[in-house]
Amino acid sequence: MDNQSGAEVxxxxxxxxxxxxxxxxxESVSEIERAVEAMAGRAGFDEDTASNIAMVTREAAINAxxxxxxxxxxxxxxxxxxxxxxxxxxxxTDQGDGLDPDSLPDPLDPxxxxxxxxxxxxxxxxxxxxxxxxxxxxxxxxxxxKHRHLEATS
Amino acid sequence: xxxxxxxxxxVTVLDLSGKITMGEASGKxxxxxxxxxxxxxxxxxxxxxxxxxxxxxxxxLVSAFTTVKNAGGELKxxxxxxxxxxxxxxxxxxxxxxxxxxxxxxxxxxx
Numbered sequence: 195m196d197n198q199s200g201a202e203v204x205x206x207x208x209x210x211x212x213x214x215x216x217x218x219x220x221e222s223v224s225e226i227e228r229a230v231e232a233m234a235g236r237a238g239f240d241e242d243t244a245s246n247i248a249m250v251t252r253e254a255a256i257n258a259x260x261x262x263x264x265x266x267x268x269x270x271x272x273x274x275x276x277x278x279x280x281x282x283x284x285x286x287t288d289q290g291d292g293l294d295p296d297s298l299p300d301p302l303d304p305x306x307x308x309x310x311x312x313x314x315x316x317x318x319x320x321x322x323x324x325x326x327x328x329x330x331x332x333x334x335x336x337x338x339x340k341h342r343h344l345e346a347t348s
Numbered sequence: 349x350x351x352x353x354x355x356x357x358x359v360t361v362l363d364l365s366g367k368i369t370m371g372e373a374s375g376k377x378x379x380x381x382x383x384x385x386x387x388x389x390x391x392x393x394x395x396x397x398x399x400x401x402x403x404x405x406x407x408x409l410v411s412a413f414t415t416v417k418n419a420g421g422e423l424k425x426x427x428x429x430x431x432x433x434x435x436x437x438x439x440x441x442x443x444x445x446x447x448x449x450x451x452x453x454x455x456x457x458x459x
Contacts, residue, residue: 220370220371223370223371242431245431249400249402252369252370252402253402253403256370256402256404260370301439302439302440307410307440307441307443307444308410308413308414308444309407309410310407310408310410310411310414311403311404311407313403313406313407313439314403316403316439317403317435317438317439320438
């Protein structure tokens with residue numbers, strides 16, 4: 195069941211693999227963001243796209259540290275970054291209570307437009323080609339994928 | 349995020365620069381707007397030097413907008429960078445804000 199996410203990477207296409215294991219803090223969020231922006235550049239994405247990929251990774255990292263782990267000192271954020279011939283895959287795991295992405299209100303609904311929060315997951319889906327959530331009980335794993343060959347049309 | 353305050357023909361112009369993000373700007377913008385409301389209910393946010401915003405920053409802009417509106421005032425945006433404009437388009441917030449390209453016109457547009 196866990197292998198149904200569609201997020202598996204063929205080992206033969208893997209060009210670069212990085213793992214980060216970080217405390218739940220805003221410093222970690224910035225470190226993850228910087229690592230992703232650099233890798234997206236090496237993957238051949240243009241500056242705008244690399245910056246957008248980094249921005250939504252930031253959203254996922256904030257969700258993990260703030261909403262998932264609630265900045266708890268004993269809870270870690272695990273990050274796996276893969277650069278492939280096809281693009282970039284970012285996997286962020288927290289140790290929190292879990293998140294049901296289907297329960298999130300639609301931020302484009304006129305009734306929600308003036309809410310001051312609730313746009314993070316929406317932005318991930320708008321910018322990336324694939325966004326997968328997996329409940330680990332405890333913890334949430336979010337996988338973000340951007341394909342390079344779709345860049346011109348997305 | 350840094351804020352500079354100017355007063356132009358009865359309008360308070362806030363020149364914002366840097367990042368409007370979680371941590372970097374949490375509550376700062378709302379605070380600056382609340383301070384500005386004490387002298388004028390016409391507030392123009394100049395975003396020309398804001399090169400980065402995240403969902404928390406978008407939330408800050410929305411909070412600033414509702415704070416001013418609830419106080420009976422008007423808040424408009426000036427000089428969006430491509431990055432900020434793109435995000436306001438994606439999130440449909442461009443339909444909420446009155447966005448201006450030119451400061452002189454923006455100042456005159458306040459009732």
